[in-house]
Amino acid sequence: MGIRVDPNVYSVILSGLQTNAQQQDQALEQVSSGQKLNSLSDNPAAAASLVNLRMQSSSDTQYLQNITSLTGSMNVADSALTSVVTALTTAQSLGVEGANGTVNTQNRQALAQQVQGIQQEILGLANTTYNGQYLFSGTKTTTEPYVADAASPSGVTYNGDNNSNSVDISEGQAMPINLPGSQLFSNAITGVFQSLQDLYTALNTNGDISGATTEVQNALNYVSAQQTFYGNSVDRLNNAKTFLTQEQTQLTEAEGSTLDVDMATAVTNLTQAETTQQALVEAGAKISQTDLFDYLSSS
Amino acid sequence: MSSLFGTMSVALQAMLAQQSALEVVANNVANANTPGYSREVAVMEESPPILSGNTMVGTGVTMSSVESVRDDILNLRIQQETSQQSSLNSYVNSMNQVEALFNETQGTGLQTYLSNFFNSFQSLATNPTSSSLRQSVLTAGQDLAGAFSQTSQNLATIQQGLDQSVVQTVQQVNQLTAQVAKLNQQIQDVSNSGDNPGSLEDQRDEDLSKLSNLIDTAVVYSNDGTVSVTTTNGALLVAGNQSDALTTQINCSTGMHGVFAQGKDITSSITGGELQGYISARDDSIPSAQSSLDNLAAGLISAVNKQQNNGYDLNGSSGVDFFTPFTSSTPGFNAGAAATMAVALTNPDEVAASSDGSLGDNGNATALADLQNQPIVSGQTAGDYYSNLIDQVGNDVSNATSEQEAVGLVLQQLTNQQASISGVSLDEEATNLVMYQRAYEASARVISVVDELNQASIDMFTPS
Numbered sequence: 001m002g003i004r005v006d007p008n009v010y011s012v013i014l015s016g017l018q019t020n021a022q023q024q025d026q027a028l029e030q031v032s033s034g035q036k037l038n039s040l041s042d043n044p045a046a047a048a049s050l051v052n053l054r055m056q057s058s059s060d061t062q063y064l065q066n067i068t069s070l071t072g073s074m075n076v077a078d079s080a081l082t083s084v085v086t087a088l089t090t091a092q093s094l095g096v097e098g099a100n101g102t103v104n105t106q107n108r109q110a111l112a113q114q115v116q117g118i119q120q121e122i123l124g125l126a127n128t129t130y131n132g133q134y135l136f137s138g139t140k141t142t143t144e145p146y147v148a149d150a151a152s153p154s155g156v157t158y159n160g161d162n163n164s165n166s167v168d169i170s171e172g173q174a175m176p177i178n179l180p181g182s183q184l185f186s187n188a189i190t191g192v193f194q195s196l197q198d199l200y201t202a203l204n205t206n207g208d209i210s211g212a213t214t215e216v217q218n219a220l221n222y223v224s225a226q227q228t229f230y231g232n233s234v235d236r237l238n239n240a241k242t243f244l245t246q247e248q249t250q251l252t253e254a255e256g257s258t259l260d261v262d263m264a265t266a267v268t269n270l271t272q273a274e275t276t277q278q279a280l281v282e283a284g285a286k287i288s289q290t291d292l293f294d295y296l297s298s299s
Numbered sequence: 300m301s302s303l304f305g306t307m308s309v310a311l312q313a314m315l316a317q318q319s320a321l322e323v324v325a326n327n328v329a330n331a332n333t334p335g336y337s338r339e340v341a342v343m344e345e346s347p348p349i350l351s352g353n354t355m356v357g358t359g360v361t362m363s364s365v366e367s368v369r370d371d372i373l374n375l376r377i378q379q380e381t382s383q384q385s386s387l388n389s390y391v392n393s394m395n396q397v398e399a400l401f402n403e404t405q406g407t408g409l410q411t412y413l414s415n416f417f418n419s420f421q422s423l424a425t426n427p428t429s430s431s432l433r434q435s436v437l438t439a440g441q442d443l444a445g446a447f448s449q450t451s452q453n454l455a456t457i458q459q460g461l462d463q464s465v466v467q468t469v470q471q472v473n474q475l476t477a478q479v480a481k482l483n484q485q486i487q488d489v490s491n492s493g494d495n496p497g498s499l500e501d502q503r504d505e506d507l508s509k510l511s512n513l514i515d516t517a518v519v520y521s522n523d524g525t526v527s528v529t530t531t532n533g534a535l536l537v538a539g540n541q542s543d544a545l546t547t548q549i550n551c552s553t554g555m556h557g558v559f560a561q562g563k564d565i566t567s568s569i570t571g572g573e574l575q576g577y578i579s580a581r582d583d584s585i586p587s588a589q590s591s592l593d594n595l596a597a598g599l600i601s602a603v604n605k606q607q608n609n610g611y612d613l614n615g616s617s618g619v620d621f622f623t624p625f626t627s628s629t630p631g632f633n634a635g636a637a638a639t640m641a642v643a644l645t646n647p648d649e650v651a652a653s654s655d656g657s658l659g660d661n662g663n664a665t666a667l668a669d670l671q672n673q674p675i676v677s678g679q680t681a682g683d684y685y686s687n688l689i690d691q692v693g694n695d696v697s698n699a700t701s702e703q704e705a706v707g708l709v710l711q712q713l714t715n716q717q718a719s720i721s722g723v724s725l726d727e728e729a730t731n732l733v734m735y736q737r738a739y740e741a742s743a744r745v746i747s748v749v750d751e752l753n754q755a756s757i758d759m760f761t762p763s
Contacts, residue, residue, distance in 0.1 A: 044693025
């Protein structure tokens with residue numbers, strides 16, 4: 001007597017087909033979505049790391065946006081200061097010209113007029129804005145930093161503050177983004193406005209023109225030196241940008257390797273599942289359709 | 300001394316016996332595809348011999364009984380595994396809904412909202428007086444709060460749905476146990492009258508198997524043919540012809556239905572069946588996800604409010620709470636923090652970007668943005684805490700899914716084994732059919748021969 005087996009072979013085929021359908025389903029989902037992770041339970045650890053990767057990637061995108069906007073404002077400030085330096089250079093040469101003993105009063109006063117024009121030009125430059133924010137008013141970015149004030153010895157009043165803002169340009173790396181006007185233009189020793197006002201007065205009154213010219217020269221040197229802050233900052237921003245872009249590429253790759261399915265593998269899996277299904281169905285069809293009853297009835 | 304008529308009666312009895320056996324074959328063939336049917340065999344028995352003169356002479360055959368071919372131990376194992384499988388099925392189905400709420404693989408979870416919220420402060424730091432950036436902060440905060448409260452409410456809805464499933468499943472359990480008790484009675488009656496209760500037993504097996512789909516059961520077969528059913532932890536479900544209905548009752552502390560057997564709360568001691576799957580998702584996994592969500596919300600609310608209070612708004616006033624403050628009703632528990640999360644600020648000017656009160660200062664906006672990297676929830680950053688929550692939910696489902704596959708394989712083997720014992724084989728039935736048919740024909744032939752002999756005897760006295 002042989003061992004009795006499950007007389008219903010179809011139940012085996014059926015459960016084989018069901019298991020296969022699941023595999024086929026999964027492979028199809030992977031191929032159609034292009035993702036090997038389609039729900040958290042596909043790989044919980046990978047899904048969790050995906051959260052961290054995306055948080056970081058999203059922060060980096062934000063830092064890059066900050067950098068773009070800061071680079072804009074830094075460049076505007078930098079070129080404003082370049083113009084200030086150029087204007088001061090002009091003022092300084094006017095002073096040298098005025099200090100020459102051969103210049104008559106009329107010419108000196110004409111020079112004084114030009115110095116006054118330069119004063120106004122620099123006043124405008126000191127009030128430069130970017131995106132509606134004043135660049136040289138410290139943190140009081142909505143207040144116009146300098147207004148002409150005849151009562152003031154320097155000819156202007158500073159309405160900004162002495163502070164500066166810092167912005168994060170990558171995780172844990174904050175960068176000061178501005179120098180207050182008080183530091184750039186109204187410094188007590190080498191004040192831009194004060195030196196111009198002094199030169200103007202000296203030219204008008206034939207006072208200590210060469211002393212005032214030296215003051216302008218000092219102010220020019222000082223502003224030039226301060227200007228490197230902006231140049232350096234733009235360099236720093238560019239470096240940070242390069243770093244963040246690289247990091248983002250790496251994060252995107254990491255995200256991709258976590259999430260994206262290897263299409264070749266997925267398609268192979270799908271094909272295999274299809275082949276298996278085909279084989280099962282054929283096996284099912286080939287299972288003897290006859291049993292002993294067929295042979296008995298023929299007699 | 301035997302007689303021709305005696306021989307005839309032996310043959311007649313044989314015909315009747317073979318006929319009954321054919322009936323058994325017919326019944327088997329008829330039920331070849333009936334779920335839960337165990338094949339039956341006709342038990343043939345030699346009739347007691349009689350003393351004829353000095354020799355014992357056989358008196359033929361009787362069909363003494365019909366036996367169902369079944370392995371009760373195997374059936375029990377199948378019921379246990381079925382119970383386990385149903386539990387996992389209902390758990391996985393329930394948790395798939397939960398999983399979908401946090402589906403970070405499709406980018407539809409909370410991560411985007413968290414990132415956008417912190418990024419909006421970073422952005423504001425570059426231009427702290429910009430009203431559009433301030434509005435963006437407010438919007439990002441509202442979106443974040445909305446996402447938290449929506450997720451929390453969805454979790455609660457799923458939990459409520461499961462609670463309903465628990466109540467309905469208990470009702471189904473009660474229907475089945477009543478049915479089993481009734482069958483117990485019928486089986487006992489049939490057995491007492493000496494008949495085969497096989498088909499009733501099959502029906503009861505089918506009910507028991509359905510029952511083990513719903514709840515973990517321990518079945519004890521008694522000699523009188525009845526079964527008694529308890530949960531594996533001993534709560535009585537069926538004894539003889541009596542069933543004990545389970546009841547459900549709202550648990551005041553959780554607001555969910557508890558399951559009671561004879562007045563005793565057995566909710567947490569149910570270890571199998573759909574019921575356990577529902578209860579496990581309802582009472583463990585979902586509350587755990589909900590409480591993580593609440594902790595995260597409470598951590599965010601308190602950290603953001605605190606930092607906001609440290610700063611100054613666009614009018615130079617001290618910052619007021621950004622989110623509606625959450626006060627826990629039970630210290631140490633943050634239940635409800637996520638569900639009720641909302642932005643308290645209404646005016647974008649109130650975002651406290653300044654750290655010193657001056658208009659264009661951005662110190663506090665940066666500080667608010669930097670909360671992203673601060674340990675604000677249970678010593679972890681919001682991102683790390685959330686990522687752990689994701690890991691937890693994913694693992695809940697994936698562990699159950701792996702177990703589901705393992706149990707499925709075991710069950711498949713057990714079912715095959717059961718079918719190899721109890722399944723109807725048409726080849727076998729055909730063989731039996733021929734066998735009984737031939738025996739029937741042979742007995743009929745015996746009768747016709749005896750009839751001829753009788754005829755011969757009678758003809759002896761007929762005048763020729």
